[in-house]
Amino acid sequence: MKQFFKTMFASVFGALIAMGIFLMAGIAFLAGVVASSSSSSTYKPAKNTVFKLSLKGTLTEQSNDNPLAGLLSSSDEQVALPDLIRAIQKAKQNPDVKGIYLEGSELSGGFASFSALRRALEDFKSEGKFIVSYADAYSQGGYYLASVSDSLFVNPQGMVGLVGLASQGIFLKNAMAKLGVEYYIFKVGTYKSAVEPYMNEQFSEANREQTSSFLGSIWGNMTDAICTSRGMEPSELERFMNTGAALGDPKELLAYKLADKLAYRPEAEACAKRMAGQATDEKMVSANYSQILAIPETKHDSSNKIAILYAEGTILPEDDSPMSAGTALITEQTAAELYKLANDDDVKAVVFRVNSGGGSAYISEQIWKAVMEVKAQKPLVVSMGDYAASGGYYISCAANKIIAEPTTLTGSIGVFGIVRNFAGTAKLLDVTTDIVKTNTYADFGDFTRPMREDEQVLMQRNVERTYDLFLTRCADGRGLPKDSIDHIGQGRVWTGEQAMERGLVDRLGGLEVAIAEAASLAGISDYTTYKANEEKDFLTKYMEKALGEAKFSLLQSILGNEEFALYKTLQEMKHTTGIQARMPYTVQGL
Numbered sequence: 001m002k003q004f005f006k007t008m009f010a011s012v013f014g015a016l017i018a019m020g021i022f023l024m025a026g027i028a029f030l031a032g033v034v035a036s037s038s039s040s041s042t043y044k045p046a047k048n049t050v051f052k053l054s055l056k057g058t059l060t061e062q063s064n065d066n067p068l069a070g071l072l073s074s075s076d077e078q079v080a081l082p083d084l085i086r087a088i089q090k091a092k093q094n095p096d097v098k099g100i101y102l103e104g105s106e107l108s109g110g111f112a113s114f115s116a117l118r119r120a121l122e123d124f125k126s127e128g129k130f131i132v133s134y135a136d137a138y139s140q141g142g143y144y145l146a147s148v149s150d151s152l153f154v155n156p157q158g159m160v161g162l163v164g165l166a167s168q169g170i171f172l173k174n175a176m177a178k179l180g181v182e183y184y185i186f187k188v189g190t191y192k193s194a195v196e197p198y199m200n201e202q203f204s205e206a207n208r209e210q211t212s213s214f215l216g217s218i219w220g221n222m223t224d225a226i227c228t229s230r231g232m233e234p235s236e237l238e239r240f241m242n243t244g245a246a247l248g249d250p251k252e253l254l255a256y257k258l259a260d261k262l263a264y265r266p267e268a269e270a271c272a273k274r275m276a277g278q279a280t281d282e283k284m285v286s287a288n289y290s291q292i293l294a295i296p297e298t299k300h301d302s303s304n305k306i307a308i309l310y311a312e313g314t315i316l317p318e319d320d321s322p323m324s325a326g327t328a329l330i331t332e333q334t335a336a337e338l339y340k341l342a343n344d345d346d347v348k349a350v351v352f353r354v355n356s357g358g359g360s361a362y363i364s365e366q367i368w369k370a371v372m373e374v375k376a377q378k379p380l381v382v383s384m385g386d387y388a389a390s391g392g393y394y395i396s397c398a399a400n401k402i403i404a405e406p407t408t409l410t411g412s413i414g415v416f417g418i419v420r421n422f423a424g425t426a427k428l429l430d431v432t433t434d435i436v437k438t439n440t441y442a443d444f445g446d447f448t449r450p451m452r453e454d455e456q457v458l459m460q461r462n463v464e465r466t467y468d469l470f471l472t473r474c475a476d477g478r479g480l481p482k483d484s485i486d487h488i489g490q491g492r493v494w495t496g497e498q499a500m501e502r503g504l505v506d507r508l509g510g511l512e513v514a515i516a517e518a519a520s521l522a523g524i525s526d527y528t529t530y531k532a533n534e535e536k537d538f539l540t541k542y543m544e545k546a547l548g549e550a551k552f553s554l555l556q557s558i559l560g561n562e563e564f565a566l567y568k569t570l571q572e573m574k575h576t577t578g579i580q581a582r583m584p585y586t587v588q589g590l
Contacts, residue, residue, distance in 0.1 A: 043294035045096040045287050048277045051087075052101045052286040055142055059084070059109030059117070060328075061312045061355050061385060062531075079289075081113050082511065087292045088120040092127050094295055098276040099130035101269065101286065102149060105142030108590060110355075110386025111218050112405035112496070114141050116510040118225065121148045130275045134268035137161065141590030143258075144222050147229040150275070153268040154250060154259040161246050162226075162237070162258075165215045169207075172197050180424025184451050186460045188467035189414025192491025194390075194582045198418060210493050217495040218407045232257045304524045306515060307341050307532040308351045309334070311367075314582075315359030315391040330356055330395075332363060337533050338370035342377045348527065349379040349518035352399065353511060358391030358582040361415055361466050367395040368473055375400060379521035383514035384408045384505070389493055390415075391581035393504070394470060397477035400521055403514040404496030404505045411499055412583040413474055414491025415467045417459055422447050466579050478503055493583060 057077040091097040100121070125131060125148065133146035134153040138160045146152055154160060176183070176198070183198040193207040203211065227234050236256060239245075245252045253259040261267075270280045278285055313328030341350050352371065358364070374380045375398060382388070382396040384404040389412035396402055396410075404410055426433065426448055433448040444455060451459075471489060475482040480503055488494075488502045499505040507513060519527055 041294060042296045043287065043291045045094055045291075045295065046285050047096050048285060049097050050099055050101050050272050050276050050278070050284055050286045051091040051097050051292055052103065052284070052288055053088075054289070055102065055104045055107040055145065057107060059107065059113045061310050061353060062328075079107070081109070081116060083293060084117060084289070085120045087289055088117075088124050090295045090297065091292050092124045092129065097129070097287070097292070099132065099272060100124060101272040101284075102131055102133035102146055103135065103265075105135040105138045105146075107139075107142060107145075109141070111222070111407035111590065112384070112386045114144055114590060115221070115405050115407050118145050118148060119510065121145060125150075130272075132268060132272040132275065134263075134265055139590065140165075140222075144226060144590075147226045151268075151271050152258075152260050153263045153271070154253055154261075155264060156250060156262040158250055158262075159246060160253055160258050162241050163246050164241055165219050167211050167215060169203055170197055171201050173199060173201060177424075180422065180426070180428045182421040182424060182450065184419040184421065184456060184459070185416070186418070186456075186463040187414065187416035187491075188464055189416075189489065189491025191493070192412070192414035192416055194580065195416045195418060214409060214493050214495050214498070217498055221406050221497075230257050300528055302526050302528045303346065304348045304522075304527040305344075305346050306349045306351060306518050306522070306527050306529045307344075307347045308353060308511070308515070308529055309337055309341065309532040310353045310355075311395065312353075312355045312385070315356060315363050315367075315395070317360060317363060330359070330363070330367070332366060334395075334533075335367045335370035338367070338374050341532060342370075342374040347378065347532075348524055349381070349522040350374050350532070351381050351383055351511070351514045351518050351529075352396070353383045353385065353514075354388040354392050354396050355385030356392035356395075357387045357389050357409075358394070358412065359580060361391065361394070361470070361579045361581045364391040364394040364581055365469070365473075368398055371395065371398045379518055381514045381518040381521065383511045384410055384496065387583070389583040390491075392583075394473060394581055397474045399477070401506045401514075401517050402504070403507050403509050403517060404499060405510060406495065406497040406508050408496035408499075409493055409583070410496060411488070411494040411504055412491055412581075413470060413485065413489030415463055415470060415579055415581050417463045417579045419445070419451060419459065420447050421450050423449050463579055466581075470581065474504075 057079045059081050060078045061082070062080055088100075091100065102121075121131060130151075131149040132151045132153070133149040134155075135142060135146065135158065136155045137158045138146060138154065140162055143160050143162060173183075185195045185199050187195050191206050191210050193204065193210075196204060196207060223234060223237055226232075227237055240252075240256045240258070245256065250259075250262055254262065269284055273280050273282075273284050276285075311330045311334050313330055315330045318329075318331040318333060338350075338352075341347050371380060379400045380398075382399040382402045384392075384396065384402065386405075386408065388396050388404065388408060388410045393410055393413060435443050435446065437443050441455070441458075444458075471482050471485050474480075474485045474489070478485070484503075488504065494502065494504065496505055496508055500508060507517070515529060519525065
């Protein structure tokens with residue numbers, strides 16, 4: 001009887017799951033149809049419209065077209081940086097949109113993405129239009145954006161959370177030792193810190209040095225911009241942060257010139273209405289982000305195409321990660337897309353947008369080869385996002401030109417390999433193993449026993465050979481001596497501005513600079529741009545992505561954002577196999 005109920009429950013549960021999946025798939029498909037039909041509609045702003053821009057969600061490189069995410073996910077919606085910038089540009093160009101009302105401080109993303117967004121807001125003001133901002137409490141990233149405002153309001157009980165940046169490491173060495181797990185570490189690069197969680201209890205001195213350096217560079221860029229916009233001395237901002245004034249009386253914000261007025265939301269909205277020429281006693285005439293994006297633009301179709309190919313996420317073999325359905329990955333498919341672009345005569349140049357901290361050295365090499373194929377046919381310019389480091393730099397180094405944001409994290413030219421030994425775990429569980437083999441290395445990689453010394457020598461040689469190849473690729477791509485690349489390599493992370501000083505980057509700027517550079521190299525002035533890796537196999541690929549995202553959205557809702565981030569970190573650690581060119585960092589601040 002007990003077995004009967006177990007079997008019945010399993011069957012019913014399975015049926016419910018199946019019904020749920022089909023129901024979600026149906027909803028997703030219908031929502032997709034509705035979304036696609038509604039996206040074709042256009043919007044015309046009324047006279048004296050205010051663009052009401054709410055800062056919330058997570059900045060990504062590409063749009064998330066999964067309607068299922070909106071139904072099942074946590075409140076953390078995804079916002080594509082290119083779309084957000086395009087909306088700001090449309091608002092700037094439309095004469096009926098008089099200004100932006102910037103509200104909220106719940107937007108998360110990388111430092112380079114925030115720099116690009118802030119630059120778009122500054123450009124918006126160049127047409128003589130205004131920006132008014134309000135928040136109950138500003139995060140550092142939110143304030144960095146809002147500091148460009150003509151009028152900056154903070155709630156009388158609010159705060160501006162300027163406290164500085166931090167990078168936190170998670171060290172598993174002792175915890176895993178208690179479980180009987182031993183790690184064999186193979187690496188090249190004094191600063192290659194991705195292996196430190198498995199071998200140290202804290203940051204190495206080299207890692208602490210490089211982390212302090214790039215954090216200082218990023219924070220310097222952010223605080224300089226804030227001080228310039230707010231007309232305050234850097235020493236005053238330092239004093240505000242180091243005395244803990246961010247947690248003090250909000251009136252201090254006025255004394256430090258960080259806010260123009262402490263006021264509630266209606267007063268901030270009244271200011272925006274007044275500046276737009278609207279009646280302050282009536283409802284604000286406003287347009288949201290989606291409406292602004294729907295403003296029609298003049299279509300320009302040229303036979304000269306510049307393709308923008310996005311490469312975002314960890315570099316992994318296509319089927320190597322259980323998280324692949326729920327996260328952005330760079331796989332062999334990226335190489336396949338590059339080969340297509342190389343052979344497309346209508347494409348005169350390619351902009352390769354890279355946003356990755358690296359991953360598999362093998363897949364990085366395959367993408368490098370595809371980049372070379374494109375480069376042999378037409379110009380290829382790399383545009384670096386928040387990260388283009390380690391494997392992310394590997395796939396970038398062969399480009400004709402490399403464009404990075406000042407705060408992009410790049411470099412990290414180094415490799416490592418990790419082998420796990422669970423012999424101690426087996427002993428704890430009283431599990432024994434045995435093996436019969438035909439040759440010396442037939443059981444190489446057997447995780448139930450310690451590695452032999454000769455096996456460790458072979459593994460280290462393999463890692464060193466991969467590093468030498470990495471150096472060769474960078475030296476050839478950048479036109480620098482191999483020993484010079486080794487000197488600035490060694491796994492060291494640089495910001496974009498630091499990398500340019502060392503010859504790893506050609507220019508500082510965003511995607512728009514990379515596109516202009518690609519057009520110049522191709523010798524064309526009349527061209528249109530398009531996204532190269534738009535999804536073609538809708539039903540198969542879309543549903544895999546939708547259901548995968550639903551699974552992880554549900555998990556994120558249960559765990560919460562911080563715990564989910566830790567879970568993802570542990571999952572990546574667990575699946576770090578093969579020789580890696582990877583840079584894991586958790587930078588806290590935005």
